Amino acid sequence: MKLCKHSIQYVRMQKLLCIGQTKILCRTDYEALWPFIEQHYQNFVAEALAKPNVEIVLEVVSDKMIPAHLRGQDAVRFLSDNKIEMVRGNGYAVWDRLNQCCSIKQSKADFQPKVKHPEYLFGSIVRILLSYLLLEQGGCLIHSTGLIRNGQGYLFVGKSGAGKSTVARLSAPTAKILSDDLTLTQCLDDEMSVYGTPFWGDFKGDNANNCGAPLRGIYFLQQASKNDVTQLTVGQAMRQLLGSVMHFGQDKKTAVQILDIVKNLCISTPCYTLDFVPDNSFWKLIN
Amino acid sequence: MNEVIPIQNQNVAYTIIEEEAALVHPTDSSLYWLNPVATRIWELSDGQNSVSAIAAALCQEFEVDPETALDDALKMIESFHAKQLIQIVGG
Numbered sequence: 425m426k427l428c429k430h431s432i433q434y435v436r437m438q439k440l441l442c443i444g445q446t447k448i449l450c451r452t453d454y455e456a457l458w459p460f461i462e463q464h465y466q467n468f469v470a471e472a473l474a475k476p477n478v479e480i481v482l483e484v485v486s487d488k489m490i491p492a493h494l495r496g497q498d499a500v501r502f503l504s505d506n507k508i509e510m511v512r513g514n515g516y517a518v519w520d521r522l523n524q525c526c527s528i529k530q531s532k533a534d535f536q537p538k539v540k541h542p543e544y545l546f547g548s549i550v551r552i553l554l555s556y557l558l559l560e561q562g563g564c565l566i567h568s569t570g571l572i573r574n575g576q577g578y579l580f581v582g583k584s585g586a587g588k589s590t591v592a593r594l595s596a597p598t599a600k601i602l603s604d605d606l607t608l609t610q611c612l613d614d615e616m617s618v619y620g621t622p623f624w625g626d627f628k629g630d631n632a633n634n635c636g637a638p639l640r641g642i643y644f645l646q647q648a649s650k651n652d653v654t655q656l657t658v659g660q661a662m663r664q665l666l667g668s669v670m671h672f673g674q675d676k677k678t679a680v681q682i683l684d685i686v687k688n689l690c691i692s693t694p695c696y697t698l699d700f701v702p703d704n705s706f707w708k709l710i711n
Numbered sequence: 712m713n714e715v716i717p718i719q720n721q722n723v724a725y726t727i728i729e730e731e732a733a734l735v736h737p738t739d740s741s742l743y744w745l746n747p748v749a750t751r752i753w754e755l756s757d758g759q760n761s762v763s764a765i766a767a768a769l770c771q772e773f774e775v776d777p778e779t780a781l782d783d784a785l786k787m788i789e790s791f792h793a794k795q796l797i798q799i800v801g802g
Contacts (some may be wrong), residue, residue: 659729666742668731679724679735687726 441550442470443684444608446557448550449476451466454484456535460543467633477557478519483544490515490531495683500552500562500672510672515545519553521531526553544697551606551623556671559681562688565609565670570607570618573599577618577637578710579607580698582645587700590644592627594704599625600635606670609639609689616692641691641710648699652676653709661695662686713763713781717756717788718799734796743796748773752787756797762788765790 438451438459447470457489465571506522508647517529528549534542567571569580569588573595580591589658592604602620604627609618619636644656644664667685671678727733732750734743745753751772755765765788766781775783791797 578797657729659731662728662733663744666735671740674737676722676724676737679740680726680736683724683726683733683735687728 431508434639439465440470440474440476441465441468441622443468443550443554443621443650444497444558444563444634444636445561445612446554446609447474447476448553450482450546451480452482452484454482455533456508457482457484457530457542457546460541461546464543464547467620468622470634474670476525478553478678479525480517480528480549480553481525481548482530484535486534487533489515489529502675504646508556510549512545512548517549521556529561547623551670552672553610554621555672556678558610559639559671559673559685560607561610562685563608564685564689565608565621566665567605567607567668567670568622569595569604570602571595571599572602572637573692573707574641575637577602578610579618579642580641580664581642581666582647586645587702588645590702591627591628591700594702595633595707596627598704598707602635608636610636611692612687616689637691642689642693642695643710644696646697646699648701650699651701651706651709652699653706654697655685656695658687658690658695661690665690712785713766714761715788715799716758716761717791717799718758718764719753719756720796720798723796727754736794741793743792747784749787751760752784753791753796756788756791758800761801762780777780 436453441448441450454650494511494516501509503509508519510517514534515528517526519526530545550611558564569592571578580588582588589604592601604619605625606623607618608621609616614673616635616639618639622636669682671682721738722790723731723734725752730747730750732745732753752765755768766784769775769780769784770777792799
C-alpha cells in the first residue's frame with residue numbers, strides 16, 4: 425500500500441479497527457472527536473501492526489472549507505474509476521481506492537455543544553467504505569440482527585419495524601448478539617460466516633466485539649399470532665435478501681458483485697420465513 | 712414491430728437462478744425479477760433475434776400458440792424498453 429500523503433504527517437491519535445476481516449486505520453488530530461470514536465469502536469480495535477485495507481484521515485475544518493455545492497447533501501458518487509466522493513451532512517470524504525486512503529473533512533459546526541453525535545459522519549463513511557471493501561472480499565453488510573447461539577451464527581432479516589431488535593432482546597439471555605442493525609457476512613475458507621459490527625439499532629445490551637461464527641440459517645421476519653417457519657427456495661430467498669443488502673454502487677460491476685454474493689449466500693445457507701410471536705418460543709422451531 | 716431486434720442494455724447486471732432472472736439496473740438500483748418466460752425473452756434479447764424469432768422460440772419451448780407467444784413477446788419487450796433494460800434496433 426502506497427503511503428497516502430497524510431501518513432507522513434504527525435497525527436496525535438490513531439487506532440486500527442477490525443470489523444470482520446477488514447482493517448481500517450483511523451487517524452485524526454482533533455481531540456474532541458477521539459472520545460466518541462474510542463467509545464463507539466472500543467470492541468473493534470486490532471493489533472496495531474496489522475496491515476490496513478484502508479487508511480482514514482479525518483480533519484476538522486472551518487465551515488467555509490466545505491465546498492458550498494456539497495453542503496447539506498447526502499450522496500456517494502464516482503469522481504473517477506478509482507476515486508469515490510461521499511457527502512454526508514456537514515462534511516465530505518474522498519476515497520482514493522488505488523492508494524487505499526480516505527480523507528474526511530468535517531465542519532467544526534458539528535462539534536458545538538448542541539450537536540449530540542459528532543461521530544455520525546465518521547460512522548457513515550466507515551459503513552460506506554466497509555460495504556465496498558466487503559464486495560471485493562465476497563461479503564456484504566445486511567440490515568439484520570445477527571447472533572451466535574451454541575456456536576452457530578444466525579441472521580434475522582426484516583424492514584424497519586419487522587422485529588429485528590425484538591429478536592435481539594428475546595434472544596440475548598441465550599445468545600451473543602452481534603448487531604440488531606447491520607451484520608456482516610463473508611465467505612472464509614469456503615464457509616459463510618457472520619460477524620458483528622459496531623452499528624446498532626434500538627437494542628441496548630452487552631455489545632459483542634469483533635467475533636464471528638459459521639452461518640447456519642437466515643430468517644426473514646414477520647410478526648404473527650403464532651410461530652411458523654417455512655423454508656424458501658434460493659430464488660425466493662434472493663428476492664427478499666437483495667433489498668436488505670447495504671450498498672452504494674451505481675455501476676454494473678457493483679451490481680454484478682452483489683448479485684453473485686447474494687446468490688452464493690442463499691445457495692450455501694438455508695433460508696426461511698419466520699412468523700414469530702414476541703417471546704423466545706420461536707427458538708424451538710429453529711432448533 | 713415484429714422485426715425489431717432487442718439488445719440487452721450492457722449496463723444491466725443479471726443472474727439466473729432456478730430459471731428466473733434477477734436484473735439490477737445500476738443507475739437507480741432497481742431490481743426486476745422475471746418469471747421463466749420473461750427470463751427466456753431476456754436471454755434471447757441478444758441482438759441476434761427479432762421479436763418474431765423470439766416468439767417462435769417461445770412456441771417451441773413452452774406450451775403456447777404462436778399468436779399468444781408473439782403477443783407476450785411484444786408486451787415484454789415493450790416493458791423492457793420502457794424500463795431501459797434493452798435497446799431496440801431495426802424494424
